[in-house]
Amino acid sequence: MSGLLEVVVVTAEDARRAEEGGADRLMMVGELTGQGRSPEPAAFRRAREACTIPIRPLLRLRDGYRSDGGEITRLRGLIETYLTDGAEGFVLGFLDGYSQVDIEIVRTLTDDGYWPWTFDHAIDRCLDMDDAWTQLETMRGLDQVLTAGSGRGLEQGLDDLIARARSDPKIAELIMAGGGLVPEHVAWLSRAGIVAFQVGSQVRPGGSFAADVDTSLVRGWRILLDAEGMRRAG
Template sequence: MSALLEVLALHPADAQRAEEGGADRVQLVGSLTDAGMSPEPALVERVRDATTIQVRVLLRLRDGFGTDGGEVTRLRGLAASYVDAGADGIVMGFLNGHGDIDAEVLTAILSEGEWPWTCHRAIDHALDTDRSWRTLQTLPRLDQVLTAGSARDLEHGLDDLIARARADAATAALIQAGGDLRPEHVPWLVRAGVRSFHITSAARPLGSWKAYVDAGLVQAWRTLIDAETRHRPTTR
């Protein structure tokens, strides 16, 4: 089974370089504030024109993972605008006042359109992770969950994420490992059945956000992930 490599992009040049390096997809954000905010639809259109690989766009307008009824209308409109501009899917994740996945808000946003989506790292901040995973798996068109297994990063959440993937093949198929992913994490995740990976600053020289995505760094990740996927069986 082949693996998916996604790179965080801020502009068309990032997307072009990600494609040159062998990425399958970019996740487009408008700014890096609080782990990323929504871009303008015009930026989505420019990125779509710059690359042939998949583009998923972050849908997030405020710090944290909360929202409210008034903002949901705007979020629905933005999602539609992104798809009209050429996005292949949406990245989003919201928690309610009880710290659980906000199925009501997500269902409202999903009610119009047929696009696939990734749940953003809201799952890592939920109070009851098991319950939130069960909730997510009832929602339509979800095909990935971007998670570090921890509210901090993969270094702290790796063991829990591996255990979750090994316990259930359907969950492993949804996991997109991200959150300061390091090369040494990849073999363990692949063994557990994870086949989707998300990189951010690791795709940039010296990890600097002032630098563009570097095609050579993306290629190194592509080579590593493909090699591990070919040679390491899933263990449960």
């Protein structure tokens, strides 16, 4: 089958163009500072009205991967609002003071939900990635881990990510490769069993989030993943 293509969007126009280009799913963010922040509910609502494919908004209220109990109420409120407005699932990632997965906060946000979620690039900042993966695999609702294999992006993390995928088919199914992804990476990752990919700046003119998503650039990635899917099937 073709690989899953997720596009990072900021506006309703981004969402419309990404779907037109062949995206399977969208991750929506608000402010593009640091690791990104949650979109405003009104902006999410407009994006939801502009397309028909699934959208997962980011759950993050400040820069960095740390949070605290004081933000939980606000995050839960956002979850309910996004769900009411048609969110298919969510993207989140929190680390504790030891740079490991913040199990308490993640479970507080996800255990009562009946929706799928993605753990984001926070995993690439974990001091012990093996332990982080072991913890994540036990979490209810998790169906994707967005990772570059390294905090410095896929250029540095490609080999480690391929090795991890090859070590365990279940992990390969969870991985969504993103963070400096270039077309040349796709074949190597696909051969390791990875079939989900995320692009953001790659589908914007000049590689800048100051520009809108370009439908033709999304379509180029769609064609690439479809061709790789045909190769796997053959």
